[in-house]
Amino acid sequence: MEKKLSLRTNYRLQKTLRFVLIALVIGWLIFSFLLYPNVDLIRTTLFQDGKLQVNPIIQVFTSSRVQKSLWNSFILAISLTLTVNILGIFQVLILDYFNIKGNKWLSVAYHAPLICNGMVLVLAYNFVYGGNGFLTTVFTRLFPDMNPLWFQGFWAVLIEMTFSGTSNHIMIVRDALHAIDYQTIEAAQSMGIKPWRVLIKVVLPTLRPSLFAASILTFITGVSAFATPQVLGGPEFETINPLVRSFANTLTTRHYAAILAIFLGIVTIIVMTFSNYIERRKNYRSVSKTKIPLRKQNIQSAKVRIPVTILAHLIAILQVLPLFFVVLFSFMSAKDLYAGKISFARFTLDNYKTVFNSTLGARPVLTSLIYSAVSSIAIVALMLFIGRIITKYKNRLTRTLEAVLQIPWFLPSTLIALAMVMTFSAPKAFLGNRVLTGTLYLLPIGYMVIKTPYTLRMIKAAYATLDESIEEAAKNLGASSMKTYVKVLLPILWPDVLSVFLLNFIGLLGEYSLSVFLFHPRYQPLGVALNAAASPDATPEAAMLSFVYAVLIMAISTLTILFIYNRKGKIKK
Amino acid sequence: MKKFISVAMALVMSLGMVACSGDNEGSDTTKGDATGSVKEESVDFEKIYAEKPNGELLVVVTNNAGEGRDVWLKNLASEAGFNLEIVSLGGGAATARVIAEANNPTTNVIWGPSEDQFATMVEANALAPFVPEWAEDVKGLSKENGYSWPYEIQPKLLVANPDQFTEETAPKDYKDLWEKPEFHGKYAVPTAFDGNTNRAIIGGILAQYLDPDGELGVSDEGWEAIKAYFNNGYKTPKGENDFGNMASGTVPITFTFASGLLGKMKSFNVEPIVIYTEVGEPTNTNQIGVVKAKDQKIFEESLRFANWLGSADVIGAYAAANGNIVANAKAKDQMDPFMKDVADKFKAQDADWTYINSMMDQWVAKIQLEIY
Known part of the structure; x- marks a missing residue:
């Protein structure tokens, strides 16, 4: 009896020691790379001689342009959360829940947002649907009365961002659908419940955690919309982030950027707190120990099946079309592009030649590949660990930890990058007096910082679908917690882990705002090369190179997706 | 609610850090310590x-x-x-x-x-x-x-479409753009404010209205002028090209930095009228x-x-x-x-550019927040 007790106290001591050690390491990481640089930058920009400057705050919030842009941003965010969920759920169901003809092609098409996104895609939309766009020219010939600027303003922004915003659904929500236990559906069907109700009452509730995660991400994408409103918003629909970024770029206006960033951050936190509250109320978990994989449903009624099939294919075409044009543009001259003329006879490889003959050559491809891969792997690993702590021990400390890790979500990348360059350009005691500016390490650390909130949110959603009894069973069989984790839990999580890795990796391939400050001059990433080509001092001809870089990014992304799916396929077997 | 409290705590904590870390980092701003090894x-x-x-x-x-x-x-x-x-x-x-x-x-x-x-x-x-x-x-x-x-000398040049204007009918000065209704809607204005060219155009206009008693050193008349300039101009969205618009005649007047002129002329196959304004070109x-x-x-x-x-x-x-x-x-x-x-042919606009450049960030902020 006594022996047992001492063992137990010993065990407790061990646990406490481990806890302190882990807390120290995580605390150090967060303090050094996340809190210190950003808080320090915000302090120096908002405070002068230790006093908060109130005037700029009043200036910012009394500006009618700021008020209107803020309003637009939130309207966009709310609408987008709705539309992306509708489109995303539709696509996921089409791919994996219903039997629809042309599944392979649909699957390829629905992955389009992963392959090409950001400014290049928006420009492609504009060159296709915009005032001088190729399709607009065709349409106006058919309907001379139509307004050539039909694709402009709020709706254009919402449509573009909806079609390019479904990547989380295609990866994460789809993984959740795969994890569904088919027996629950069968049971519902055998009770005579109509297919429509099965979908709503049985299938969708099990997708809840992943839908929540995707919704929050979509909301944040909407609030921080940058490229799309600038191109497609027109004079009437301006959002706040372009203004924040332009303020962040010049020294003397940086405090405006900081004020707006903090404001956006507070609003985002309120929204997330609210949604976390709803999320915690109810979570459905499959309790079955022998899951049967999902079987696809036939839509019996032709009246429903045919329109759904047509719609599914129409959406696929709309999603792929702009990408197709990006590839075409990469073979065109600036003059033809702006004139809206596509003539295959005039296609040239000049843009490609210029890219590969430049002093950079293909080096940016390799640089971005390595940086993106390393940082994506590292951040997923770290967040698997932290996410485990947060979901397993729910207390004030872990909730604070989670809140702090959200910071990079609302700070503009420009500010994060500046904060890092300035902080780490002088020796800091907490880094063992090392200087990080100008080293190869700064960029991957920056990448990890900006991907922290996203990764954590996704990993948390993955943990939420885990069945606790599996873990208990493994432990009852005598497995240590480490062994249980590696041998039992991780394999279940693996598809989600791969998805998050993939989304991070692809997102970082063309990253610009942060990279431009942190890259080592000898190793320029793709995003920097792409944007240098399209900078304001560049001529239109030079700007065409950005399409070449976009095609390169598309190629790498496609290969990576194929590779990852190959891995996922092997796991299933 | 608990969640909210903890989030609020996190915020207060970070704000606390802001306040506490006070001035101990003053050494950050001491310049160039790290590079002392070369005797300059x-x-x-x-x-x-x-x-x-x-x-x-x-x-x-x-x-x-x-x-x-x-x-x-x-x-x-x-x-x-x-x-x-x-x-x-x-x-x-x-x-x-x-x-x-x-x-x-x-x-x-x-x-x-x-x-x-x-x-x-x-x-x-x-x-x-x-x-x-x-x-x-x-x-x-x-x-x-x-x-x-x-x-390199970099004047910013006002250029006009040669089919729609002759040297006589083209604007003689930036002021013409907003003062004469025939040019309204026909000229491109800056849409971003971090590039040199755009800033020089703004500087060139406000330079004509400097007034030590005015807001940020510019008279009320000046602020009205820049407002009229932006309100009556065309804000070229990303995805359109201002020079391309000038060449095609849709927005027949725009401006460019001199070193970009030849390349853009080649890109869009046009030889525009280069306008040499009366006050001279904003030049750096x-x-x-x-x-x-x-x-x-x-x-x-x-x-x-x-x-x-x-x-x-x-x-x-x-x-x-x-x-x-x-x-x-x-x-x-x-x-x-x-x-x-x-x-x-061009004449550099005569102005106190050092002063103008020192005020530019504040001017741009005001334009961004109140005028644009």
Whole structure:
């Protein structure tokens, strides 16, 4: 009896020691790379001689342009959360829940947002649907009365961002659908419940955690919309982030950027707190120990099946079309592009030649590949660990930890990058007096910082679908917690882990705002090369190179997706 | 609710950090400690320039690398014995980077930003003193600071579509654009505010309304003028090209930096009317500077390269190929004939550009928040 007790106290001591050690390491990481640089930058920009400057705050919030842009941003965010969920759920169901003809092609098409996104895609939309766009020219010939600027303003922004915003659904929500236990559906069907109700009452509730995660991400994408409103918003629909970024770029206006960033951050936190509250109320978990994989449903009624099939294919075409044009543009001259003329006879490889003959050559491809891969792997690993702590021990400390890790979500990348360059350009005691500016390490650390909130949110959603009894069973069989984790839990999580890795990796391939400050001059990433080509001092001809870089990014992304799916396929077997 | 409290706590905590970390980081702003190993005050420029290049790898940051100009420079430099890594960045991004890295630079020579941008680099103590052999040949073109030197003159030119306007019917001055209704909606205005050209256009307008008693040094009339300028102009969205719009006639008046004129004319197959305004063109110079270095050999090589790059032969050949207006008096004859004509005809707007540039960020903020 006594022996047992001492063992137990010993065990407790061990646990406490481990806890302190882990807390120290995580605390150090967060303090050094996340809190210190950003808080320090915000302090120096908002405070002068230790006093908060109130005037700029009043200036910012009394500006009618700021008020209107803020309003637009939130309207966009709310609408987008709705539309992306509708489109995303539709696509996921089409791919994996219903039997629809042309599944392979649909699957390829629905992955389009992963392959090409950001400014290049928006420009492609504009060159296709915009005032001088190729399709607009065709349409106006058919309907001379139509307004050539039909694709402009709020709706254009919402449509573009909806079609390019479904990547989380295609990866994460789809993984959740795969994890569904088919027996629950069968049971519902055998009770005579109509297919429509099965979908709503049985299938969708099990997708809840992943839908929540995707919704929050979509909301944040909407609030921080940058490229799309600038191109497609027109004079009437301006959002706040372009203004924040332009303020962040010049020294003397940086405090405006900081004020707006903090404001956006507070609003985002309120929204997330609210949604976390709803999320915690109810979570459905499959309790079955022998899951049967999902079987696809036939839509019996032709009246429903045919329109759904047509719609599914129409959406696929709309999603792929702009990408197709990006590839075409990469073979065109600036003059033809702006004139809206596509003539295959005039296609040239000049843009490609210029890219590969430049002093950079293909080096940016390799640089971005390595940086993106390393940082994506590292951040997923770290967040698997932290996410485990947060979901397993729910207390004030872990909730604070989670809140702090959200910071990079609302700070503009420009500010994060500046904060890092300035902080780490002088020796800091907490880094063992090392200087990080100008080293190869700064960029991957920056990448990890900006991907922290996203990764954590996704990993948390993955943990939420885990069945606790599996873990208990493994432990009852005598497995240590480490062994249980590696041998039992991780394999279940693996598809989600791969998805998050993939989304991070692809997102970082063309990253610009942060990279431009942190890259080592000898190793320029793709995003920097792409944007240098399209900078304001560049001529239109030079700007065409950005399409070449976009095609390169598309190629790498496609290969990576194929590779990852190959891995996922092997796991299933 | 608990969640909310913890989030609020986190916020308070970070705010607390803001307040507590008070002034102990003042040392961050002491300039250039980390780069003290090179003695910059007693540099013997002549001796360094006389020596042959030592082949040390130099990182050259420039906004002049597009359209194969990087290859051109690298090859020519390599023939002269220099070993370059060329980093292509926009002028603003290049400047921001050099400043942010003032304590621990990763670049060696910076080529292309404007004198205004170089002034901020000098102020941030990011550059090393540098006097090239050709200093005399570019004398008087910009305010001398002892760090950066002009290689190119960059007037901002108002241009108009030749089918819609003649020299008589085209606007004579920026003021015409908003004062005469026939030009309303027919001219492009700046849509971004971080580029040199856009800022110079704004500066050129507000310069005519300076008033020490006015808001931010500009009279009420001036603020009304800039408001009318923006309200009656066309805000070219991204995805359209202002020069392309001018060429096609949809928005027949726009402006460009001089060195972009030839290339854009070729891209859009147009020879526009170049308008030489009555008050003169807002003009700046683009310059070359040397970033501080820790290594003596690299530092000397940087000086040698910057000196070589701005010399009459090299910059003359560069201007001949790319349509620049050179600063170096000895290279004038090598300019492209069309641009030489522009160089002879334009008149630089006379204004207190140092003061204007010092106010520009605040003006731009006001325009962004209240006018645009």
